[in-house]
Amino acid sequence: MKYINKLMLLLCSALLAVSATMTLAGEVKSGYEFIKPATREMQDDDFENPGLLTVEQGQQLFNSTQQGADKSCASCHGEDGENLKPKVLARYPVYSKDVASIVTLQQRISRCRDDNTGSKTLPTDHPDLVALETFVRNRAIGEPVNVQTDGPMADLLAAGEELYRTRFGLIDMACYQCHDIYPGQMIRGQKISQGQANGFPAYRLDTGEITTLNQRIQQCLNLMRAEPFDADSEEIRLMGLYIMSRSNGLGIETPAIRY
Amino acid sequence: MGAADSVELTPCSLYQKAIYCSVVSAVYKTDMKVHKYLITLLLAGSLLSGVVNAEDALPDDYCRWEVTDYTIKEPLCGLAGDVQRGREIATDGSRGNCLACHQLPVPGVEAYGTIGPPLENIAARLSVAMIRLRVVDTRSINPLSIMPGFYRDPRLINRPATAFRGRTFLTAQQVEDVIAYLGTLK
Numbered sequence: 001m002k003y004i005n006k007l008m009l010l011l012c013s014a015l016l017a018v019s020a021t022m023t024l025a026g027e028v029k030s031g032y033e034f035i036k037p038a039t040r041e042m043q044d045d046d047f048e049n050p051g052l053l054t055v056e057q058g059q060q061l062f063n064s065t066q067q068g069a070d071k072s073c074a075s076c077h078g079e080d081g082e083n084l085k086p087k088v089l090a091r092y093p094v095y096s097k098d099v100a101s102i103v104t105l106q107q108r109i110s111r112c113r114d115d116n117t118g119s120k121t122l123p124t125d126h127p128d129l130v131a132l133e134t135f136v137r138n139r140a141i142g143e144p145v146n147v148q149t150d151g152p153m154a155d156l157l158a159a160g161e162e163l164y165r166t167r168f169g170l171i172d173m174a175c176y177q178c179h180d181i182y183p184g185q186m187i188r189g190q191k192i193s194q195g196q197a198n199g200f201p202a203y204r205l206d207t208g209e210i211t212t213l214n215q216r217i218q219q220c221l222n223l224m225r226a227e228p229f230d231a232d233s234e235e236i237r238l239m240g241l242y243i244m245s246r247s248n249g250l251g252i253e254t255p256a257i258r259y
Numbered sequence: 260m261g262a263a264d265s266v267e268l269t270p271c272s273l274y275q276k277a278i279y280c281s282v283v284s285a286v287y288k289t290d291m292k293v294h295k296y297l298i299t300l301l302l303a304g305s306l307l308s309g310v311v312n313a314e315d316a317l318p319d320d321y322c323r324w325e326v327t328d329y330t331i332k333e334p335l336c337g338l339a340g341d342v343q344r345g346r347e348i349a350t351d352g353s354r355g356n357c358l359a360c361h362q363l364p365v366p367g368v369e370a371y372g373t374i375g376p377p378l379e380n381i382a383a384r385l386s387v388a389m390i391r392l393r394v395v396d397t398r399s400i401n402p403l404s405i406m407p408g409f410y411r412d413p414r415l416i417n418r419p420a421t422a423f424r425g426r427t428f429l430t431a432q433q434v435e436d437v438i439a440y441l442g443t444l445k
Contacts, residue, residue: 170407170416170423177405182374188352188359189370225423 026183030250031202031258034183034193039205043257051134051203051255054210058135061128069118073109073132076116086140090252093241095152102156102241106133106212124231130212134201137254145198145252147245160242163235169226175239190259197240198247199256206259213240317414318425324410326399330388335395335410335431340439348433348440355429355437360406364444375406382445390441394434410434 032040042048062073062081077083092105103111106124109132113119122129149157164175178187179195186192200213211219217239218228229236322336334340348355350365357363360372364379381390392400396408409428413419419426429437 166417168418170419170426170428172407172411172416173405181405186371186373188372192374222420225420226418227420 028196028247028249029183029194030196030247030253031193031199031256032253034191035258039257039259043253049203049255049257050208051201051210051257054131054134054201054203054255055138056135058131058133058138061132062135066117066119071117073113073117081136081139084136084139086143086252087146089137089140090143090146091148093147093237093244095148095156100152102153102237104214104237104240105137106130109133109136125212125215130201130210133212134210134255137201137252140252141254142251144249145244145247147241147248149245149248153241153245156238157242157245160238160240160245163239164242168221169224171224171226173224175220175243193258194246195243196247196250197244198250199253199258201254202256202258204258210255211258213243217243316425317412320431321413321427322431324395326392329392329400330386331391331395332388334391334435334438338432338435340432340435340437340442342436342439342443344433345436345438345440348429349437354433355409357437378441378444380444382442387438387442391434391438394438394441409437 032043035043043051046052059080062077063079065072074081089105092108093102094108095101096103106129110122110129113132114121147153167174175195178192182192183194184191197213200216201210202216203209204211204216207219214231214236217236218231221228229239324331324333324335346365349357349363350368352359357378358365358368358371360374362371362373362377362379385393393406395410396412397404397406398408398411407428410431411427413425413427416423
């Protein structure tokens, strides 16, 4: 009988653990559903949305040629990026056999630019790359995010999820605690979202800047009083991959407006 | 979304409901994936609760505390708390910031959080010694709680920013001040 009691206790605590860790089976909702109506209007209005300035800036870079070179991004992809395929853009980050890892959209843009336009390699999240990424991602607006989840991606996603479920920093919280358990609840005056990535790069009202998903993760870690992972670290890339895969099925909103 | 895909839970909005829902779903819809998850979680839970980073020494001014009967009976470092100061710390966004997650009976404050329970009558429900445990390190009674430990062993903190290494969220005096304030909420 004693064993049965112990077993029951074990089972109960296990169930408790599962209930708290698993997403409460709700549907996937864009951050758009969690922002105030006035912020939604701002996002939807091309003249009001400050992120569109970055899109324009990105388009200029897309069309500009480097010194001593005769090709710009637009030479192949079109002045408005009309030769870029939204369905392909929605797949990023993608798995690449060459590097046996993932390639983010920003990395892909950077490499393509270095190889074909004679530009100097820029560091991750350099303002020019952020602007280009914002412009390119915006070409796929409305296209559902469609990150590969099977094959070689499965292990990478599992590693990303583990980080998503790890507590960090003096404030000692994990991503899943806010974004899987408490979406819709208030944290001080703000509604907690599901932490979806379909709107990134997004314009953040809190910082007044366009922000890539990597940067957003770093800012969140800072808020947790944790040592943020470097922009090129494996950790942040895996977290970004997992978080983007959670948004599968949500339409791309870049540049969204978020808090 | 990981394991959630394999199990269709009944929709639950509250944590309490979640426990009930998980029981229902576990009875009807258990599959191997859940088992695997469950075991991993249990293992992770038992490991995480006792991992101490040996490289970092405990700061000199850190006072050890002891849990008995789900309480911490002795005030931290033997300090007495100040109600007025505690109230300021509890409502200050850069210090206690209780309002980020809890509702407090503070006039003029409209923005508060709804993650934790309202603290309006907390002292009517819990003794001061019980409150102390919950402020100091609530995870010693609820390992899955989202609430940070305000006087948790700094060696248990994963990847603190350099500026916060070896530090507790609040000082022992600040924690006692907050406890003194919460003790007045009857």
